[in-house]
Amino acid sequence: xxxxxxxxxxxxxxxxxxxxxxxxxxxxxxxxxxxxxxxxxxxxxxxxxxxxxxxxxxxxxxxxxxxxxxxxxxxxxxxxxxxxxxxxxxxxxxxxxxxxxxxxxxxxxxxxxxxxxxxxxxxxxxxxxxxxxxxxxxxxxxxxxxxxxxxxxxxxxxxxxxxxxxxxxxxxxxxxxxxxxxxxxxxxxxxxxxxxxxxxxxxxxxxxxxxxxxxxxxxxxxxxxxxxxxxxxxxxxxxxxxxxxxxxxxxxxxxxxxxxxxxxxxxxxxxxxxxxxxxxxxxxxxxxxxxxxxxxxxxxxxxxxx
Amino acid sequence: xxxxxxxxxxxxxxxxxxxxxxxxxxxxxxxxxxxxxxxxxxxxxxxxxxxxxxxxxxxxxxxxxxxxxxxxxxxxxxxxxxxxxxxxxxxxxxxxxxxxxxxxxxxxxxxxxxxxxxxxxxxxxxxxxxxxxxxxxxxxxxxxxxxxxxxxxxxxxxxxxxxxxxxxxxxxxxxxxxxxxxxxxxxxxxxxxxxxxxxxxxxxxxxxxxxxxxxxxxxxxxxxxxxxxxxxxxxxxxxxxxxxxxxxxxxxxxxxxxxxxxxxxxxxxxxxxxxxxxxxxxxxxxxxxxxxxxxxxxxxxxxxxxxxxxxxxxxxxxxxxxxxxxxxxxxxxxxxxxxxxxxxxxxxxxxxxxxxxxxx
Numbered sequence: 106x107x108x109x110x111x112x113x114x115x116x117x118x119x120x121x122x123x124x125x126x127x128x129x130x131x132x133x134x135x136x137x138x139x140x141x142x143x144x145x146x147x148x149x150x151x152x153x154x155x156x157x158x159x160x161x162x163x164x165x166x167x168x169x170x171x172x173x174x175x176x177x178x179x180x181x182x183x184x185x186x187x188x189x190x191x192x193x194x195x196x197x198x199x200x201x202x203x204x205x206x207x208x209x210x211x212x213x214x215x216x217x218x219x220x221x222x223x224x225x226x227x228x229x230x231x232x233x234x235x236x237x238x239x240x241x242x243x244x245x246x247x248x249x250x251x252x253x254x255x256x257x258x259x260x261x262x263x264x265x266x267x268x269x270x271x272x273x274x275x276x277x278x279x280x281x282x283x284x285x286x287x288x289x290x291x292x293x294x295x296x297x298x299x300x301x302x303x304x305x306x307x308x309x310x311x312x313x314x315x316x317x318x319x320x321x322x323x324x325x326x327x328x329x330x331x332x333x334x335x336x337x338x339x340x341x342x343x344x345x346x347x348x349x350x351x352x353x354x355x356x357x358x359x360x361x362x363x364x365x366x367x368x369x370x371x372x373x374x375x376x377x378x379x380x381x382x383x384x385x386x387x388x389x390x391x392x393x394x395x396x397x398x399x400x401x402x403x404x405x406x407x408x409x410x411x
Numbered sequence: 412x413x414x415x416x417x418x419x420x421x422x423x424x425x426x427x428x429x430x431x432x433x434x435x436x437x438x439x440x441x442x443x444x445x446x447x448x449x450x451x452x453x454x455x456x457x458x459x460x461x462x463x464x465x466x467x468x469x470x471x472x473x474x475x476x477x478x479x480x481x482x483x484x485x486x487x488x489x490x491x492x493x494x495x496x497x498x499x500x501x502x503x504x505x506x507x508x509x510x511x512x513x514x515x516x517x518x519x520x521x522x523x524x525x526x527x528x529x530x531x532x533x534x535x536x537x538x539x540x541x542x543x544x545x546x547x548x549x550x551x552x553x554x555x556x557x558x559x560x561x562x563x564x565x566x567x568x569x570x571x572x573x574x575x576x577x578x579x580x581x582x583x584x585x586x587x588x589x590x591x592x593x594x595x596x597x598x599x600x601x602x603x604x605x606x607x608x609x610x611x612x613x614x615x616x617x618x619x620x621x622x623x624x625x626x627x628x629x630x631x632x633x634x635x636x637x638x639x640x641x642x643x644x645x646x647x648x649x650x651x652x653x654x655x656x657x658x659x660x661x662x663x664x665x666x667x668x669x670x671x672x673x674x675x676x677x678x679x680x681x682x683x684x685x686x687x688x689x690x691x692x693x694x695x696x697x698x699x700x701x702x703x704x705x706x707x708x709x710x711x712x713x714x715x716x717x718x719x720x721x722x723x724x725x726x727x728x729x730x731x732x733x734x735x736x737x738x739x740x741x742x743x744x745x746x747x748x749x750x751x752x753x754x755x756x757x758x759x760x761x762x763x764x765x766x767x768x769x770x771x
Contacts (some may be wrong), residue, residue: 156615158770178617186615192607196424208416209618252616 107134109256109287110155114164117150124150126311127164132289137282139298140291141397142308143407148291149189151308152260155289156186168256182210185249185286189260192241195234199225199244202233203251210252219247223277239270246277257281259290263297275301295397307401314404322400328352330369334362335389336380348375361389369394413618414626421630431596435634439588439642446580447650456484457536459505460494463487465513473509473551480543498530505529505540517555574738578653581646582661582733583706588642589635589665590672590700590726595693597631597676602689605680610770620768628673635669636662643737656740661733664743667753668729674760675725681767700726725756 110132117125125147132138140148153159155166157173157180165172173180193202200216207214220226223243228236236244242262249257262278263271271294278301281288292298298305299319306316315322323329330350340362345354350368357363366372369392380387401407425431461477463470478485489497494506508526510516516523527544529537553560604610613623639661646652679696683689703713704726710718721727728749735741743750 158611158614181615181617184615186612188608188612188615190608191612192609193612194420194424194609196427197420201420201423205416205420206616208413209613209616211413 108132109134109136109169110138110289111167111170112151112155112164113166115151115154115161115166116163117147117154117159118162123311125154125161128311128313129164130306130313130316132287135282135285135287136303137278137288137290137301139302139305140289140308141293141295141298141305141401142291143293146308147311148293148308149260152258152289152291156184156258157181158186182252183255185252185254185257187245187249187257187259187262189264191245193233193244193248196232198230198232199236199247200229203248206248207251212252214251214253219250220244222250222280223247224273239266239273242266242270243274243277246274250281254286256287256289259288261291261293263292263294271297295401299397305397307397307404309401309405309407315400319397322397323395326395326400326403328365328367329395330366330372331393331395332362332364332366332369332372332376333389333391333393334364334376334387335360336362337386337388338383340379340383340385344379345376348372348379350375414622414629417618417622417626418629421627422633425630425634431592431634434596435588435592435638436641438591439584439638440645442584442587443581443642443645443650446577446584447646447652450577456482457505457540458484458486458503459507459540460489460497460503461485461487462489462491462494462506462508464491464511465509466511467514469514469517469555470509473513476551477507477547480547483540483543495528498528501530504533504536507544572655572738573653575653577646577650578738579709579734580707581643581652581654582737583730584646585639585642585661585665586668586704586726586730586733587701587706588638589669590729591697592638593631593635593669593672594676594679594697595690597673598679598683598689598693599686600627601677601680602683602686605769605771606686608771614770620770624677628670631673632666632669635665639665654737656736656738657742658737660736660743664729664732664736667750667757668725671725671753671756671760674757674764677764678760678767681764681769700724705730723752725753728752 108131112128112130115125115128116123128147128151140151142148150159151166154161155168155173157177160174165174168180168184171180171183194205197205199220203214203216203219216229217226220229223246225236225240225244225247228240228244233241233244246259246262249259259278263274266274275297278288278290290301302319304316304318305322307314307322317325339360342354342356345351345362345364348364350366350372351364352367353365355363364372364376373392377387461474463474474485474487477483486503491506491508494503497503498506506526506528508528510523510525513523525548527541529540531537610620613620643652643654643658643661647654675696676693679692680689683692703717703721704710704724705721706726710721710727713721728746732743732746732749732753735746736743
């Protein structure tokens with residue numbers, strides 16, 4: 106597999122603050138790669154070093170083998186960049202902005218096609234200033250594609266959007282992937298990283314705390330499963346703790362049992378057998394896997410949205 | 412080619428920006444209209460009460476002749492006491508009393524005093540009116556004595572052109588309009604582009620920032636030519652401002668000076684952190700020039716230290732050259748000092764502008 110992006114020992118210092126601390130990773134061709142972490146973890150700085158918008162203090166970032174510091178022009182030709190909360194000219198229509206930005210790459214993009222991709226065909230003749238927040242975000246996605254780039258960088262593409270607008274944007278990002286573009290995105294939404302990304306780098310204080318597929322990250326958690334149970338009778342806590350795979354049991358005040366398990370496949374039959382033996386009925390039974398949120402908590406000991 | 416595309420896009424953006432058009436055209440036009448309506452170079456009429464206590468042939472002749480003096484508005488209905496009250500109230504400015512028995516006294520060869528009463532507060536007009544009256548009485552004396560003057564003054568103005576205050580103001584308004592718009596709009600535009608991260612977005616494309624800004628400066632220069640033409644045309648067509656030189660020379664002067672103004676705006680936009688700060692700082696830079704560089708008054712009237720400082724500001728040489736070209740009908744190269752100073756400003760501000768620029 107060819108690496109589209111190679112980041113080697115990347116470090117960025119702002120006087121006393123170390124924003125990015127010796128970070129290395131590779132992104133494969135056609136991958137959707139997520140950089141996940143809370144605000145201030147260094148996500149945007151990494152992205153901007155790769156895009157050539159910031160100078161790394163040490164290390165380097167190559168895009169298709171090109172160092173943006175040495176050949177900025179060649180590096181930029183082939184990438185599509187969406188910046189966090191960046192605007193476009195207030196007094197140009199969407200069509201005019203896309204055409205103009207296409208000319209920056211000496212290309213003639215088809216604005217209609219780009220706008221159709223993000224569902225803004227009917228806004229072709231209105232100006233950016235008249236778009237809603239969600240429409241603006243969608244438009245910035247269309248603008249990253251004016252040069253038909255093989256690599257697309259999206260910095261917090263769904264920040265501040267309502268759930269519906271966010272899903273809409275996810276679809277667009279998935280379409281980018283289907284057009285076999287490599288997508289690198291930053292986010293602090295766990296469900297976004299889980300829904301979109303093939304691999305996720307979890308950032309904390311300028312370092313990569315973990316990097317893997319979302320499934321693997323969750324599977325390698327010490328306790329990846331939870332079972333929630335509401336039973337018709339009271340159950341002995343000691344016996345439940347002895348069930349196969351169970352590491353802990355909590356009994357909440359409203360009568361709900363919450364079991365942590367290393368293996369749901371073993372724990373569930375044993376739990377049902379226990380209920381049967383006592384003639385009890387499960388009024389509510391729910392099994393759920395941990396999320397990247399739990400991964401982050403387990404890796405850093407911090408809540409992501411603190 | 413790319414430059415042209417970007418230049419045209421900038422023209423389009425300017426044209427659609429109502430606020431920019433307002434500050435570029437309507438703001439200076441307000442000055443043209445206000446100063447065009449108040450004709451400041453024509454003295455306002457002076458109200459004078461003429462109290463004729465003589466009521467004889469000679470006094471009637473005096474009254475009739477005084478009535479022909481253009482800027483005196485005579486009132487002959489008051490007696491002296493009423494007239495004095497009116498003067499204290501400020502309703503009239505002057506009183507001239509013709510004593511009774513005037514014709515008799517004059518014909519018997521007695522010299523006679525006419526009483527001139529004035530309000531001491533009206534400093535500007537008192538000397539003028541008194542002078543006019545003395546001259547008038549002198550002529551009357553000779554007419555009554557039937558003699559002709561031995562010495563006369565043959566006045567010949569050396570300027571063949573009539574240049575009124577409004578004509579003097581018009582090149583000032585052109586320079587002021589171009590200067591204020593260039594500095595303020597360039598400063599806030601740059602701050603806005605930075606604040607909205609448009610600059611950074613441009614940096615992420617292969618387009619060079621130099622091309623980006625040169626195209627913008629090009630569009631601004633075109634607008635400044637439109638500004639100069641519209642402002643001058645308004646003064647000439649609406650209020651009959653007089654221009655004696657070749658108007659075309661105005662345009663290269665405006666472009667040269669505007670390069671310096673745009674650079675100043677660019678520097679202000681780089682130094683300020685926010686759009687609001689850029690706006691405020693741009694006003695700090697442009698307002699003193701607007702008031703001191705001779706838009707409204709010749710800089711010769713300033714205290715000498717201030718005059719020497721003001722002489723170096725970029726608006727001052729522009730106004731001097733503009734007035735020379737438009738009012739004295741000189742070609743621009745008749746002002747090498749002014750052109751040199753403007754060029755120096757363009758070069759210096761270009762260097763500082765490049766040095767002060769930042770993307771974020």
